[in-house]
Amino acid sequence: xxxxxxxxxxxxxxxxxxxxxxxxxxxxxxxxxxxxxxxxxxxxxxxxxxxxxxxxxxxxxxxxxxxxxxxxxxxxxxxxxxxxxxxxxxxxxxxxxxxxxxxxxxxxxxxxxxxxxxxxxxxxxxxxxxxxxxxxxxxxxxxxxxxxxxxxxxxxxxxxxxxxxxxxxxxxxxxxxxxxxxxxxxxxxxxxxxxxxxxxxxxxxxxxxxxxxxxxxxxxxxxxxxxxxxxxxxxxxxxxxxxxxxxxxxxxxxxxxxxxxxxxxxxxxxxxxxxxxxxxxxxxxxxxxxxxxxxxxxxxxxxxxxxxxx
Ligand SMILES: Nc1ncnc2c1ncn2[C@@H]1O[C@H](COP(=O)(O)OP(=O)(O)OP(=O)(O)O)[C@@H](O)[C@H]1O
Numbered sequence: 001x002x003x004x005x006x007x008x009x010x011x012x013x014x015x016x017x018x019x020x021x022x023x024x025x026x027x028x029x030x031x032x033x034x035x036x037x038x039x040x041x042x043x044x045x046x047x048x049x050x051x052x053x054x055x056x057x058x059x060x061x062x063x064x065x066x067x068x069x070x071x072x073x074x075x076x077x078x079x080x081x082x083x084x085x086x087x088x089x090x091x092x093x094x095x096x097x098x099x100x101x102x103x104x105x106x107x108x109x110x111x112x113x114x115x116x117x118x119x120x121x122x123x124x125x126x127x128x129x130x131x132x133x134x135x136x137x138x139x140x141x142x143x144x145x146x147x148x149x150x151x152x153x154x155x156x157x158x159x160x161x162x163x164x165x166x167x168x169x170x171x172x173x174x175x176x177x178x179x180x181x182x183x184x185x186x187x188x189x190x191x192x193x194x195x196x197x198x199x200x201x202x203x204x205x206x207x208x209x210x211x212x213x214x215x216x217x218x219x220x221x222x223x224x225x226x227x228x229x230x231x232x233x234x235x236x237x238x239x240x241x242x243x244x245x246x247x248x249x250x251x252x253x254x255x256x257x258x259x260x261x262x263x264x265x266x267x268x269x270x271x272x273x274x275x276x277x278x279x280x281x282x283x284x285x286x287x288x289x290x291x292x293x294x295x296x297x298x299x300x301x302x303x304x305x306x307x308x309x310x
Contacts, residue, residue: 047190049116
């Protein structure tokens with residue numbers, strides 16, 4: 001749907017979709033008339049498939065490049081440090097699937113099993129599925145229109161055999177697009193524990209987070225909180241921290257207060273985070289004495305506490 005609904009819109013899922021008097025002249029008329037009627041049976045199939053998954057966490061960002069995939073990967077790696085915690089990481093950033101590289105699974109392929117698509121394992125208790133595993137060449141561009149992207153998201157949610165998981169971390173595309181609406185719609189019956197919103201401190205990024213917050217409120221996704229990324233620089237040699245954007249310092253925290261949602265914490269820019277991601281190594285396993293690790297630990301403890309209560 002890309003135009004506002006007309007007054008008295010019968011709703012895209014109804015038998016009258018695209019055919020009632022209110023639909024005349026609506027730019028969505030043809031899409032609605034041709035679209036599926038009634039609830040999508042995939043929604044129930046997805047709930048069934050994910051019935052063994054305790055917590056589904058969406059990682060969202062208003063803008064690209066703010067560190068959403070890095071956070072999703074490190075969140076999953078961190079949670080899986082506990083051998084008794086089963087973690088799944090689903091990368092549905094269809095146009096820029098960077099998770100396979102970040103967790104050291106570049107070049108892996110999806111395997112079919114009798115019970116669906118088998119995820120690829122980083123360790124015994126960390127399973128990963130990514131659109132990147134379907135691409136023969138990692139440099140290929142994914143040029144798909146909306147319905148095909150939505151179909152792929154549906155298939156990922158419905159067909160991947162995760163087994164029992166404590167956490168499923170979902171790395172989403174940036175912004176609030178059709179794909180986000182689809183994810184929320186498809187997970188309607190399965191349930192979403194909550195969303196973590198990643199931002200950098202610049203005002204342009206914060207503006208987009210406001211839209212993301214508005215989206216979550218409109219579609220009823222609980223917000224676990226906001227994470228600020230790359231607001232300060234920590235020197236890997238002396239661990240001294242310097243603020244990078246003094247003009248917007250504290251902006252993400254201020255935004256969280258203004259919007260009445262939790263501020264989970266601030267992860268500094270640490271070159272070792274970028275390097276670890278580029279080489280598919282685990283930052284959270286290797287640099288446990290760094291300020292950035294301490295920030296991850298504190299943020300993830302708040303996320304776990306939220307999940308335990310919901
Ligand atoms: N705290 C950090 N310190 C250092 N580098 C970081 C940090 N967070 C992210 N990066 C680096 O910033 C770049 C962008 O991060 P990432 O790919 O995670 O962003 P993204 O929001 O997922 O982007 P997109 O949505 O466009 O895929 C990467 O090179 C990553 O290594």
